[in-house]
Structure formats: C-alpha cells, structure tokens
C-alpha cells in the first residue's frame with residue numbers, strides 16, 4: 065500500500081536554520097547524563113511542543129546488538145534521562161530503532177537487552193515492538209520518492225532523533241542525518257544500497273528520509289564517540305559532549321568539525337547544502353551552550369583517512385579524473401587473521417560480490433562500496449581500506 069499523505073515539502077534554507085546546542089557531559093553516570101540532558105533541553109524552545117498525551121517516538125541508534133561500552137549505540141543512560149524528562153511532561157514515549165538484520169520482536173528484544181536499552185522501561189517509557197512496515201510516497205524527494213518504512217515512527221505525533229557520533233565507511237560520519245536510515249526495516253536496507261549505489265544519491269536518500277520524518281529535535285551522543293573502523297567495530301573515543309538541534313544538517317556539521325572533518329568531507333552535509341537545506345560552512349552555524357571548539361579531537365582516526373583534494377597540476381600530475389577516482393577510492397578488505405569465516409558478509413552483501421573461500425573473496429568489479437559487509441561483520445574483520453598509492457599520496461598532500 066502506498067500512503068499518499070506525505071508531509072509538505074521542506075522550506076528553503078532559511079526555514080531550516082536552527083541553533084546547535086551543546087552541553088558538556090564527561091561520562092554516562094546517571095546523574096551526569098541527567099544533568100546534561102536537562103541542561104541541553106532547557107535551551108530548546110520547542111520543548112513546549114511536548115504536552116501531556118503527546119505520542120513521542122525516540123529514534124535511537126541500535127545498529128546491532130552491541131553493549132554500551134562498545135560505543136556503537138546511543139547510550140541507554142542518556143536515553144533514560146531524556147525519557148524521564150519527556151514522561152515528566154506527560155508524554156507517551158516509545159523508544160526504538162530498526163537494527164540491521166531481521167525486524168522481528170525477537171530480534172528487537174535481543175538488541176534491547178544487549179545494548180542496555182531495556183533500562184528505559186524503568187522511566188515510564190516503553191520500547192517499540194511494533195514490527196509493521198508500510199510504503200510511503202514522498203513526491204518532493206530528490207531520490208527516495210517511494211520508500212518502505214517502519215510504521216511506529218510514522219504514527220507518532222513527534223519524533224526525537226537520538227544518534228551516536230561514529231565513523232562510517234560510506235558516509236564518513238554517522239550522526240544525526242544517517243540515523244534516520246533506521247526508519248527503513250533492517251532486511252530492506254541492502255536493497256537501498258542497490259537502488260542508490262552512488263555516494264551522493266545515497267546521501268540524497270538519507271536527506272529525503274530526514275525531510276519526510278522531520279524530527280522535532282535531533283540529539284547526538286558525542287560523550288564517547290567511535291573512531292576508526294566504525295560504525296560497529298571501531299574504537300571508543302571520549303569527546304565529552306551532548307549536542308542537539310532542530311536542524312540535523314547544522315548538527316552534523318558541528319559533529320564533523322569535532323572530529324576534524326569539514327562539510328566537503330561528508331556527502332550528507334554537502335548535498336544538504338546544495339539542496340538549500342543545510343550550511344555549506346561552519347561559519348553559517350549558530351552555536352549555543354558549551355564551546356565545542358574546546359572539545360575538538362585533533363587526532364581522531366577517521367574511517368579510512370581524510371579525503372584528499374588535489375589542485376590541478378598538483379601531485380597527481382597527469383592522472384585523469386576517472387583514474388583518479390579509482391585510485392583514491394576506499395574499498396572493503398578482510399583481515400584474514402581476524403575473520404571467523406561466519407559468512408555473514410557474504411549473506412548481507414546486496415551486490416552478491418562476496419563468495420566464501422575459507423575467508424571472504426570480494427569481486428571488485430561488482431562491489432558497489434556500500435560497506436554493509438564492514439558494518440555488519442560481527443568481529444570487525446572487514447575493514448575500510450585505501451590503496452597503497454592513496455595512502456602515499458595522502459601523506460604527501462599532508
């Protein structure tokens with residue numbers, strides 16, 4: 065069934081511009097988390113939209129069944145603090161996500177338990193176990209004119225998007241904008257990589273999801289982020305901030321800046337800017353609360369090195385554009401010594417590019433570089449890899 069009652073088109077950039085609020089948060093102790101959440105939301109004028117009886121869906125990041133200390137998921141203590149605040153205002157709060165893999169009640173129960181998200185039951189909020197899905201039409205979209213989404217999000221009065229700051233193989237950063245990919249049922253996600261195989265089109269699809277659902281507020285747990293082999297198998301890295309904004313694009317640009325990246329590095333940010341929805345540069349962002357500049361992590365390890373831009377006639381000399389792209393692009397690569405030969409990457413690959421020969425063998429001619437294999441490898445054996453020449457040129461450029 066296609067639902068034709070899509071929300072109205074997004075207004076221009078001026079209509080979406082919103083401050084980014086920041087609050088220091090050193091750790092996840094309940095009292096620290098509660099103080100940070102309350103401080104952050106006291107700055108948000110939109111809190112008045114949450115009235116007694118308002119049905120609030122809190123869309124967290126539960127990418128897979130990972131414990132809080134792995135920094136792969138939104139931390140449950142922060143979510144609990146938010147739920148207490150919302151329930152205290154009389155709201156009817158439901159917390160959930162669609163992790164990768166099966167979207168079933170059993171799979172959700174497992175992820176809630178491992179991630180510690182079960183805790184929200186003690187706040188008066190409930191966890192989502194509605195696994196129904198529906199097809200929606202969004203004519204104003206740039207890419208996802210029709211898509212399948214989880215029903216629980218559509219039927220809330222308002223959505224609050226509560227993401228985690230992590231590296232991401234394909235999108236470089238997963239924070240606020242990317243988190244809305246969890247509105248797509250887990251088993252459907254690989255299809256979207258095939259429908260939108262190009263990085264910029266995939267970014268447009270993610271932006272479309274944000275424009276369709278339009279959360280009233282977006283929060284990012286950047287207390288401890290994830291660097292390196294994110295978004296599931298990287299290394300936890302303390303940053304010490306909780307951030308929020310009505311604009312997911314302004315918010316993500318601040319997140320990118322915290323880890324040493326710019327708007328040009330993040331497809332969802334530069335595509336949002338091109339569409340008149342987000343800032344093209346940090347100077348366009350209005351900041352409130354804690355001084356985010358003091359929290360920048362200068363040596364944060366990105367997914368696979370910084371992006372590289374070369375001036376004409378520079379270090380690459382005669383390399384043409386097509387060869388340049390091929391030379392510099394990132395690819396998935398297994399580390400055999402870490403692989404347990406479970407075959408999950410092979411089963412999840414939307415392009416059917418992986419065959420198991422003891423360890424995975426990737427047919428690069430059909431790989432679309434979606435990094436699903438890297439994202440869902442249970443032991444982090446699949447890495448985001450850059451060619452030797454790319455690494456060499458990066459060092460030279462630096």
Ligand code: SF4
Nearest residue numbers: 413431432434435437
């Ligand atoms: S091999 Fe990995 S990156 Fe390539 S298409 Fe398959 S899942 Fe995506």
Ligand code: SF4
Nearest residue numbers: 403404406407409441
């Ligand atoms: S998912 Fe990871 S551990 Fe399993 S076969 Fe693939 S690379 Fe190896």
